[in-house]
Amino acid sequence: MKILVIDDDRGLRRSLSLILEDAGYTVVQAADGAEGLRMAAAESPAMILCDVRMPEMDGLEFLDRYRDRGGGALVLVMTAYGSSDLAVEAMKKGAYDYIPKPFGADEVILTVRKAEEREDLRREVGRLRKEVRADRRFGDLVARSASMVEALGVATKVAPHDSPVLLSGQSGTGKELVARLIHKESSRADGPFVPVNCGAIPENLLESEFFGHVKGSFTGADRDRVGLFEAARGGSLFLDEVGELPSSLQVKLLRALQELEIRPVGGDQTLTVDVRIIAATNRDLEEAVAEGDFRQDLYYRLAVVPIHLPALVRRAEEIPELARHFLERHQERMGIEIDGIAPDAMEVLLSYPWPGNVRELENVLERALVLAEGPRVTVEDLPARVRNPSHGGMLATDDDDLSVKRRLAELERQLIQRALERTSGNKTQAAELLELSPRALRYKIQDYGLN
Numbered sequence: 001m002k003i004l005v006i007d008d009d010r011g012l013r014r015s016l017s018l019i020l021e022d023a024g025y026t027v028v029q030a031a032d033g034a035e036g037l038r039m040a041a042a043e044s045p046a047m048i049l050c051d052v053r054m055p056e057m058d059g060l061e062f063l064d065r066y067r068d069r070g071g072g073a074l075v076l077v078m079t080a081y082g083s084s085d086l087a088v089e090a091m092k093k094g095a096y097d098y099i100p101k102p103f104g105a106d107e108v109i110l111t112v113r114k115a116e117e118r119e120d121l122r123r124e125v126g127r128l129r130k131e132v133r134a135d136r137r138f139g140d141l142v143a144r145s146a147s148m149v150e151a152l153g154v155a156t157k158v159a160p161h162d163s164p165v166l167l168s169g170q171s172g173t174g175k176e177l178v179a180r181l182i183h184k185e186s187s188r189a190d191g192p193f194v195p196v197n198c199g200a201i202p203e204n205l206l207e208s209e210f211f212g213h214v215k216g217s218f219t220g221a222d223r224d225r226v227g228l229f230e231a232a233r234g235g236s237l238f239l240d241e242v243g244e245l246p247s248s249l250q251v252k253l254l255r256a257l258q259e260l261e262i263r264p265v266g267g268d269q270t271l272t273v274d275v276r277i278i279a280a281t282n283r284d285l286e287e288a289v290a291e292g293d294f295r296q297d298l299y300y301r302l303a304v305v306p307i308h309l310p311a312l313v314r315r316a317e318e319i320p321e322l323a324r325h326f327l328e329r330h331q332e333r334m335g336i337e338i339d340g341i342a343p344d345a346m347e348v349l350l351s352y353p354w355p356g357n358v359r360e361l362e363n364v365l366e367r368a369l370v371l372a373e374g375p376r377v378t379v380e381d382l383p384a385r386v387r388n389p390s391h392g393g394m395l396a397t398d399d400d401d402l403s404v405k406r407r408l409a410e411l412e413r414q415l416i417q418r419a420l421e422r423t424s425g426n427k428t429q430a431a432e433l434l435e436l437s438p439r440a441l442r443y444k445i446q447d448y449g450l451n
Contacts, residue, residue, distance in 0.1 A: 001116060002026045004045040006036035006062065007078065008054045016049065019105045020112070033057030033065075040071055047115060048075045049099070052086045060086070063093045074115050078103075141177050142322050145315035151307050152178070158305045159185035164257075166242075166302045167280040169309030170409065170447050172357030175280040176240060178309065183236040188276055191235025196228055199244030206249045208265050211256070217266020229262050232275045242302065243283035243294060254298045277302065284443045312354040312361065313449035319349055322358060326365045327377070336369055341377045348379055352386045353449070355410040413448045416441070420450065 003025050005016050010031070017027040028043050030036040034057050036050065048066075052059035059077050066075070077090040077098045087098035096115050099108060143149045158165060159182045167175040176195060183193045201209050208218075212227030228237060239245075245253065256262045257277065261270045279302045288294035312319070323341055331338055341349070345368075354360055368381040379387060415434060423429040431441040 001047065002028065002043060002045045003112070004028050004030060004036065004039055004043060004048045004073070006030045006033065006039075006048065006054070006059075007051040008032055009051070012051075016108065019108050023109050023112075025112070033059065033062035036062055037065055037069070040066060040073070041069070045073050046119065047112065048073050049078060049112075050075060051078045052090060053080065060090055060093060063090060063095060067094055074119050076111060076115060141174055141181065142318045142325065144318045144321065145310070147310040148315050148318065151309055152181070154305065154307050155182050156185055158182065160187060162186075162188075162276050163304045164277045164279065164302050165305045165307060166285070167278065167307050167309060168285070169282065170311050170357055171282050172359030173309040173311060174358050175309060176238065178307065179236070179238045179278045179280060182278055183238075183276070186236070186276065188235050192232055193236050193238065194228055194232035195238040195240060197240045199241040203246050203248075206246070207252060210249070210253070211262045211264050212267075213265035214267045217264075221266070224264075227262070227264065229256065229273055229275055230271065234274055236276045236278055239277065239279040239302075241281060242279040243281040243285055243288055247295070250295045250298050254295060254301060257298075257301050284440055287437060287440045287443070290437075290439075311447045311449060312357045314446075316350055319361065320346060322361060323349060323365055326362045327369060330366045330369050334369065336372075338369060338372060338377065339375045342379070345377050345379045345382060348382060348387060352389050353410075353413065355413055355448075412444070413450070416444055416448065417450055420445075 003020055005013050005020075005027055006029075007013050007016070008031055013029045013031075017029060020027045028039055028045065030039045032054050033050075036048070036057075039045075040048065050059045050062055054062075057065075063075060063077075075090075075095045077087055077095045078101055079087045079098055080101045084100075087095075087100075090098065096118065097111055099111050141148075141152060143152045155165070155178050165179075165182060167178055169175055179195070180193060183189060196209070198206075208221075208225065208227065210227050210229060212225050212230055213221050215221055215224050256273055260273045262273055263270050285294055285299050285303070289296045289299050323346070327338065327340065330336075349361070349364075356363070364383060364386055365377070367383065368377045371381045372378070416430070419430040419433045420427075422433065427441055427445070428438055431438045434441065436444070
């Protein structure tokens with residue numbers, strides 16, 4: 001550890017240097033407070049021993065200026081007999097401790113070692129607090145892989161601003177959780193977070209759902225109704241599956257985002273828009289734009305900050321921690337005690353491709369928790385498709401998972417894998433066999449983690 005000694009007495013500086021160097025410390029010296037400031041900036045010491053009484057700039061002034069410049073080293077002050085009031089004043093200004101003069105070598109080393117232990121403890125507490133803050137900030141999201149850390153880093157960086165965010169990635173990768181994280185970390189955190197699945201609303205009701213309507217505007221409109229934009233006023237509107245919006249509503253949504261105004265169906269008054277837009281899609285919207293299925297101007301309006309969430313197969317290192325997290329959550333909810341996951345069962349989880357991503361992993365572990373008879377989740381507690389993914393996988397006839405999205409995702413993955421094998425990895429030829437554009441194929445290969 002490097003220590004800076006500041007004292008106008010050359011002999012005392014020399015004595016202190018010998019004592020500290022014999023104890024294994026590196027020592028640099030300064031003859032007064034002004035020189036001490038220069039040496040502190042140049043040498044970045046971990047600790048400073050500074051005399052209180054010095055000409056030109058005394059120890060108290062040095063301490064004030066050092067802290068004003070952002071200096072973070074521990075400062076020990078040295079005081080002559082009868083100057084305890086100055087030592088107290090220095091500690092009020094941020095000094096850690098004081099050493100009364102005259103002093104012996106053992107007393108100096110004991111005080112320095114005590115301060116060193118305190119600094120080590122402070123750094124460790126700071127590290128743990130940083131980890132706790134990071135875990136709390138990310139909530140249910142686990143980020144250990146470089147790709148996920150980068151995605152969540154961008155999310156937290158853009159959160160304080162109102163810029164629109166477009167989240168992309170396969171179903172089940174956690175897009176809504178990231179959207180909620182962005183909302184929570186924003187200045188709109190106290191406002192509402194309103195999620196809407198754009199693919200789940202009938203097309204003839206979309207405009208009314210988004211912008212509201214007035215009484216009598218159409219058959220069945222027996223009262224005024226507030227739309228989603230108004231419901232999210234002061235907060236965030238999360239447009240999930242935004243790629244499923246019909247072209248008619250894409251135009252009206254674009255106008256609302258450009259003009260920051262909406263007009264309820266059947267109304268003659270415009271309302272000011274005060275929402276932050278976060279959109280999500282499992283489609284390649286750039287490909288949809290190229291094919292004419294999605295408006296280019298709307299895409300650029302939504303994708304001011306694009307964030308892609310990688311498929312779980314691309315971040316397998318997170319599976320053990322995610323698995324433990326889901327087990328803890330569900331066993332607390334269900335009142336079931338279990339010690340964890342057997343090593344061979346964890347190996348199975350790590351080798352499965354997870355076409356349903358994090359959502360599928362959570363469902364599998366909840367099922368295993370219910371079926372487990374021993375103290376830990378075993379291989380036998382896992383579904384057949386997970387235990388034997390190469391024997392039918394998601395399409396097995398005895399599989400009890402009826403999710404259309406997960407089955408289609410696995411079928412798509414298998415077809416892409418077979419096309420790549422048939423063409424010896426030629427992506428252009430594989431795209432022709434699959435009737436996909438080369439760009440769409442590259443996007444899907446990356447998401448599924450295929451070689």
